[in-house]
Amino acid sequence: MILSQSYQRLRVMIGDVLQGDALRAKAMRGGAWLGTGSVAEQALRFNRNMLLAWILAPGAFGTMAIVLSSASLVDVLTDVAMTAAIIQSFHGTLSSGKKSRVHRVSMPF
Numbered sequence: 433m434i435l436s437q438s439y440q441r442l443r444v445m446i447g448d449v450l451q452g453d454a455l456r457a458k459a460m461r462g463g464a465w466l467g468t469g470s471v472a473e474q475a476l477r478f479n480r481n482m483l484l485a486w487i488l489a490p491g492a493f494g495t496m497a498i499v500l501s502s503a504s505l506v507d508v509l510t511d512v513a514m515t516a517a518i519i520q521s522f523h524g525t526l527s528s529g530k531k532s533r534v535h536r537v538s539m540p541f
Contacts, residue, residue: 449460481500488496 450457450464484496485493
């Protein structure tokens with residue numbers, strides 16, 4: 433009984449915060465989408481790794497750990513925040529030369 437009442441109160445509070453056109457509501461919705469996307473990405477990575485572990489022979493686990501660690505390190509070091517730079521561009525648009533550079537830098541990774 434108490435648990436269902438608490439759940440209903442929490443649901444109403446969250447609904448009030450996420451609805452509307454206020455800046456706070458937009459920020460909360462954006463954060464919710466980012467959080468959902470991050471959880472989905474991690475779940476997909478976990479499932480991919482489980483599939484690879486199932487397919488590989490036991491002797492290849494160490495090699496796979498090194499490869500995945502190296503790939504993660506390369507991903508972190510090459511995150512040059514192009515998306516943020518494009519969004520925060522002073523003019524709001526990019527010239528064709530800048531677009532091709534962004535594409536070349538971000539595609540291999």
